[in-house]
Amino acid sequence: MTPIRSNTETIPLHWSLLKQGEASALESLYRLYANALYNYGSKFSADQDLIKECIQEVFVAIWTRRAQLGDPQNVKNYLFKAFRLSVFKKANLLQKQVSYEETEHYPFQASLNIEEEMITAENNAALKERLEITLNKLSARQREAIFLKFYEAQSYEEIAEIMNITVKGAYKVMGRAIDALRDLLSKEDFFLILMLFSIKTDHFS
Structure with a gap:
């Protein structure tokens, strides 16, 4: 699914109306962000039902707690953070763990969509396989930071908020990820993956 970029001028209105009890505002927020959350x-998981359940839980919680909601600076970040927490809690419950505790060891599968214009079709599959094998050698935290930065166009401040780390920590995670890619890839593949990341960022600018 392709993430939907929202009209930032309309989000405060939707949020305000939701807090006032307008069910249509909740529906509008769902339409804006459900695809990106999915x-x-x-x-994190190939379990489609689990993902959908977590999305539903986030929006149900927002509606239930609407009278106590504040005004987040970035609604998408708020939803991503709440959804991420829901996914981790759900995974822990399924594993019969009593308490929720995030660790470095959680699943996060990185994938690439390589534009055909950048490389001939016969080499596309081989290149994608090489790059994805390398990405999956990174830590889950590094892969997640790369996804948020280059596929969701999040700033380091936003990444820190979603992943519940400091801004300095977000820079450190990303820096280590790029360093690892530089060490693991050939110069040609490293240059190409940086080009791909740059293109992803430009698509959202």
Whole structure:
């Protein structure tokens, strides 16, 4: 699913109306962000029902707690953070763990969509396989930071908020990820993956 970029001028209105009890505002927020949340969730788990359940839980919780809601600076970030927490809690419950505790060891599958214009079709599959094998050698935290930065166009401040780390930590995670890619890839493949990341960022600018 392709993430939907929202019209930032309309989001405060939707949020305000939701807090006032307008069910149509909740529906509008769902339409704006459900695809992006599903895409994010699919990196954590292949269980489609679990992902959909977590998305539903986030929006049900928002509606139930609407009278106590504040005004987040970035609604998408708020939803991503709440959804991420829901996914981790759900995974822990399924594994029969009593308490929720995030660790470095959680699943997050990275994938690439390589534009055909950049490389001939016969080499596309081989290149994608090489790059994805390398990405999956990174830590889950590094893969998630790369996804948020280059596929969701999040700033380092936003990545830190979603992943519940400091801004300095977000820079450190990303820096280590890029360093690892540089060490693991050939110069040609490393240059190409940076080009792909740049293209992804430009698509959202």
